[in-house]
Amino acid sequence: MATTGKPQTRLTATVLDGPDPRALAAFYRDLLGWEITTDEPDWVKLDPPGGGPGLSFSEEPRFRRPVWPAADGEQQMMMHLDVEVTDLDEAEAYAVSLGARRAEFQPQDDTRVFFDPAGHPFCLWVRT
Structure with missing residues (x-):
């Protein structure tokens, strides 16, 4: 298949993984004042008023909290x-x-x- 150039793209969301996507989405919903537009057992999405890229939250049972500032041997x-x-x-x-x-x-x-x-x-x- 021959390429014809750059395909049309649009960033729709940034995704944060964690052990409880609903709890994390609720935190950012309240912090930002955004609306939950998708609520599934392992996936929640927030969208800003007026449109634009949203925030999504995905369940990741093996999630490890990052360390900041970065430290050798720790999750960055x-x-x-x-x-x-x-x-x-x-x-x-x-x-x-x-x-x-x-x-x-x-x-x-x-x-x-x-x-x-x-x-x-x-x-x-x-x-x-």
Whole structure:
């Protein structure tokens, strides 16, 4: 089969694996205010209001929490989410109330690093 050029593509979601996709989806639904659009036993998808790529959550029974910052011999993070906020203190308090845990190491003044309930790192940041 001959290729005719680049096929049409569109990013539809970023997928986070974890032991409980419903619990993880509920955390990000509440954090971001997005809607659950697919809810299956091992797969949940959130979509943002107004469209655009969503977040999906897949069950992975062998999931290991990543360590951040990276450490030799430990599970390293493969990616993280950046969430822009208008007030870091308010956003931190809200994220923690939902079950996030603040990382000990904080590399920047305008960004705060957290772990979601499954242990995926994510950042709340404010534009300076």
